Amino acid sequence: MITAVKKAPVLRFSWRSPQWSGTLSVLAGIALWQLFYDGLARTVYFQAFAIEHFFVSPWQVAESFVELYQSGELVRNCYFSSLEFFYGFVLAVGVGVPFGLLMATRDKLNNFLDPWVSCIYATPLVALAPIMVVWFGLGIFPTSVIVFLGAVFPILLNTYTGIKSVRQNLIDVVRAFGGTRRQVFLKVMIPDATPAIITGMRLAVGRAVIGVVVGELFGAEAGLGSMVYLYSERFQPGPVFVGIVILVGFGILTFVALEKLQRWLSPWYAYQLQRQVQGMEME
Amino acid sequence: MSTVVNVYHAHEKKIDAVLSVILGLALWQMIDALLIHNPLVAVGPARIADAFVRLSARGEIARHVYATFVEFILGYAVGAAVGIALGVLMALNRTIKNIFSPWVTIAYNAPVVLLAPLFITALGVGIASKIVIVFISAVFPVLFNTYAGITTVDARLVEAVRAFGGTPRQIFLKVTVPSSIPMVMTGLRLSVGRAIVGAIVSEFFGSRAGIGYMISAASEAFRTAEAFVGVALLAIGGYVTFELLKYAERKIAPWYESKV
Secondary structure (H helix, E strand, C coil), X not given: CXXXXXXXXXXXXXXXXXXXXXXXXXXXXXXXXXXXXXHHHHCCHHHHCCHHHCCCCHHHHHHHHHHHHXXXXXXXXXXXXHHHHHHHHHHHHHHHHHHHHHHHHCHHHHHHHXXXXXXHHHCCXXXXXXXXXXXXXCCHHHHHHHHHHHHHHHHHHHHHHHHHCCCHHHHHHHHHCCCXXXXXXXXXXXXXXXXXXXXXXXXXXXXXXXXXHHHCCCCCCCCHHHHHHHHHHCCCHHHHHHHHHHHHHHHHHHHXXXXXXXHHHCHHHHHHHHHHHHCCCCC | CHHHHHHHHHCHHHHHXXXXXXXXXXXXXXXXXXXXXXXXXXXXHHHHHHXXXXXXXXXXXXXXXXXXXXXXXXXXXXXXXXXXXXXXXXXXXXXXXXXXXXXXXXXXXXXXHHHHHHHHHHHCCCHHHHHHHHHHHHHHHHHHHHHHHHHCCCXXXXXXXXXXXXXXXXXXXXXXXXXXXXXXXXXXHHHHHXXXXXXXXXXXXXCCCCHHHHXXXXXXXXXXXXXXHHHXXXXXXXXXXXXXXXXXXXXXXXXXCCCC
């Protein structure tokens, strides 16, 4: 009889464990930052270079956060930015995945779309942000378009690569047992390409966040990007850093959430990666 | 007739690409000329080419391209050098890795262009603030990929050299460095895009010259065709740098098949 023996997770506090040293490093960094700022505030340079207009201490960032939260400004800006992100990103998934699938399975379409896709992908699309305002006016729509443009190509190209690199032996097996084209597509190609598609989405998150920020530079009524821009024009770096911290946190959280989704949808994938790294070692 | 068909089948992909570009440009031009008459909205290839000729005759294009190029090349060169150096340090020393890796992860995922207004406040609307933003945008992809390249060296190669009496120095120079070069080149290529975005966005925030300045000034004055000239210049610049690095990668590490 085979029994799976699972080791009980042992809680270890080791200086070497990555989580522990990571937390420590972040805390130490913040403390150093605070000390550096306090030290700097005592010197003559602080006045001479007007440092308070572009540099803050972590404590002041926390204070600005509370202020912005209490005035309701933060919630409103977050709401607008997340709407833009949501619309743009959902549209990018809705367009990128089907087009990637079509381009990977229809050679003719791929031949015709490929030059345009590679050309547009190589262009820094945030450069279109001012033009989007001319085209679509003010509000959240032009920014959503920029988010869409930034996010759609990584998703499309990764879907394409994912479908193109489906393992041929899996397709052969299903076909040998009488699988139809439809079954091959739904039962082999889609599941096997899922990890690549989600990797595309993870890449797209970063570009989408930059799209939100740059899109809001031009003609936005609210949003975290416009908040950052407004307060940097008023020489108040506190709220600027609040905006940056929220956007970075959002980017990292979405990244991690998509990684979890990847594990949940295709649990064999992590195992496969592990096998590739460790060779053919037995567990 | 059959020879035509044969030629077509032999070079199907290339002919399709050329056809697609011609058809696309024609369609774009037709939309501009026949459907939408508003020059604010529809700018066909003809109008963009026209604007390009007009601007380059005035010397505007050379001025803006030069400004952005200087920002890009200075920030990118320093970013690449620092990124490679820090990546090597992090890969070789465990303590340095433990201290810096959370910050590198944060900075790699952060939209660093958001710092542009602060740097412009600190360093002025001149070139210095843009160079810093380009530097910050470019450094982390290089750092990350250098680190990954060195830590994922094939252990069998290291063992083989060690088995034949190789010193740590020899292992580093003859195995680690050559086998991590492809990853380093990938990092260099990835950071080209980010560096260009950094330059353009910091020019949006405040500048007196550069392609980003040209795009935002033109669209604020509703000269959409001129803004598209800027976008087209960026596309060409990005493509050329990308291809140059691909070529360098093939020369330096010919054993490595480029994937991206």
